[in-house]
Amino acid sequence: MTEIHDVLVLGAGMVGASAALEARRRGLSTVLVDRRGAGEETSYGNAGVVDGGNLYPVAMPRDLPSLFKHALNRQAASHYHPSALPRVAGWMFDYWRWSAPDKLEETARVMRPFFAEAVASHREFAKLAGAERYFRQDGWLELYRTQQSLDGQARRQRLAREYGLRSVTLSKGETLELEPHLKGNFAGAIWQQDADTVSSPGGVTKAYAEAFVAAGGRFAKGDAMTLAKVPEGFAVETADGRILARQVVVALGIWSADLIAKFGYSVPLTAKRGYHRHYQPKGNAFLTRQVCDEDVGYCLCPMEQGIRLTTGIEIAMPDAPKTPVQLERALRAAGDLFDLGEPVEAEPWMGRRPATPDSRPVIGAAPRHEGLWFAFGHGHWGFTLGPATAKALLAAMAGEAPRIDLKPYRIERFG
Ligand SMILES: Cc1cc2nc3c(=O)[nH]c(=O)nc-3n(C[C@H](O)[C@H](O)[C@H](O)COP(=O)(O)OP(=O)(O)OC[C@H]3O[C@@H](n4cnc5c(N)ncnc54)[C@H](O)[C@@H]3O)c2cc1C
Structure with a gap:
């Protein structure tokens, strides 16, 4: 007879790998499925900041x-x-509305309990997974070119x-003492100290998935x-x-919208695409944390x-061809601040932040399908x-009553 598992997790990015590991930790028979x-995907190529001190979401400018x-x-x-633009115009308008100063503050307050648990939860999972070697526990720097900013x-x-x-404001001299x-x-800079950074976001995600398998979970390739x-x-x-499973978690990042549409749910999810490329530092130059x-x-x-x-953000259809023009512009600007040498890879990497207009993820039960659960839409902060x-x-x-109230994250908020 075919076994019926307790939980099926779809998507092995940071969100899905973490959900699978937590399910196994609770003793549930769990299968994690990914096509890769x-x-x-996105959890490979991000900036690797575990930003426990995060407050305002990344916003759209509102002044002319x-x-x-x-x-x-x-x-x-x-x-x-x-x-x-014609495809994302409605989403952009809502994003603009949610970028008003009062709305940003409202989101900061709603999201605070999640961010407040982020660093401790990662450290706990990293310990379970033997992934501590990737973590640095000394925050990151927001660098500002002008006193006005x-x-x-x-x-x-x-x-x-x-x-x-x-969240400590540093003069230029104090910033140079750190870097x-x-x-x-x-x-100067703002030193966000309630944060960890990692040296390999993909390595951390893989380590969590491997810890899940080592604890008796099963990983399967599938669509x-x-x-x-x-x-x-x-x-x-x-x-x-x-x-087969009694419960399923949809953690497919940007691709979640396509799957849940099959079950009759619609969600305003847009890909805020982003690029990266690695460079050798010139000479003996180094950085000790994300800047x-x-x-x-x-x-x-x-x-x-x-x-x-x-x-930063590229608004484009998720599968449109890469246009890494921002990387060229960023590279020119980065030369003012740090000595970068030769690129490591031939081609830039591109990923897709799964973004809702209110910058809050979708977490919780599907309203019309018992056993179907959502965990996606974490935008800039899914890692x-x-x-x-x-x-x-x-x-x-x-x-159980979760320690964090999940009402603000329900899919029903989108009507
Ligand atoms: C340039 C950049 C910098 C960033 N910096 C940070 C940062 O510093 N800190 C931070 O917290 N966040 C950061 N982010 C955001 C973060 O990377 C994402 O929010 C996060 O990776 C999303 O994780 P996820 O698990 O939801 O999705 P993903 O990592 O995209 O995982 C989704 C998974 O679903 C699988 N999948 C999709 N379709 C199917 C299918 N049909 N069948 C089977 N499997 C499927 C994919 O293969 C993939 O493994 C950054 C993002 C970018 C692009």
Whole structure:
């Protein structure tokens, strides 16, 4: 007789790998399914910041001069494919609405319990997975080129103080004491100390998936789009045959919308695409933590492969051809601050942040299908929030009152 598993997790990015590990930790018979290996899509190529101190979501500018600058499509921070605009216009309007200062503060307050658990949850999972070697526990730097933009963070810094976050404003000299190989003209930085950074986001995700298998879980290659409702619960076709489970977690990142549409659910999910490429540092230059150039809109991330230069947002259809123009612009700007040498890879990498217009993930039960659960849409912060999401979700699936109220994350909020 075919075994009926307790839980089937679809998608082995940071969110799905964490959900599978947490399910196994709870003793549930669990299968993790992906069409690729674990951590080979968006969770591979991000900036590797576990940002426990995160407050405001990444917002769309609302003043006319900034909007005009972005509309010209020559920024490093943003880029768009004009052909995508008719398809994403409604989403962009909602994103613009949710980028108002009061809305940003509301989201910061709603999301705070999740971010507050992020670092501890990662450290717990990293210990289980023997992945501690990837983690650095000394925060990251938001670097500001002008005093005006550093001063522009005053409102968020007041909120940080209210929450007791260790978000420390540094002069240029103090910044150089932490990162002596930065150079050029900048005003200072904010040292976000309630954060860890990692040297291989893909390595961490794989380690969590491997820990799940080592704990008795099963990983299978398969196409999540074959998911079907069956009398026993749910079934999915894999290379190892058909897998049955009573409950299923959809953690397919940007691809989640396509799958849940098959079950009659619609969700406003847009790909905020982003690029990276690794560079050898020149000479003996090094960085000890992630540094983001906030005025230009890119990050320099010390990784196993070299210094990973990551870009801001590209609005485009998820599978449209790569247009890594932001990477070229970021590379030129990065030369002001750090000595980058030769690129490591021939081609830039591209990934897709699964983004909702209100910058909150979708976590919780599907309203019309018992046993179907959602965990996607983490946008800019899915690497940070994977383990904390997994813990809250598996508690809800077990019928426990989760420590984090999941009401604000229900799919029903989109109508
Ligand atoms: C440039 C950049 C920088 C970033 N920096 C950070 C950062 O510093 N910190 C942070 O917290 N976040 C960061 N992010 C965001 C973060 O990477 C994402 O939010 C996160 O990786 C999303 O994880 P996920 O598990 O939801 O999706 P994914 O990692 O995309 O995983 C989805 C999985 O589903 C699988 N899948 C899809 N379709 C199917 C199918 N039909 N059948 C089977 N499997 C399927 C895929 O193969 C994939 O493994 C960044 C993103 C980018 C692009």
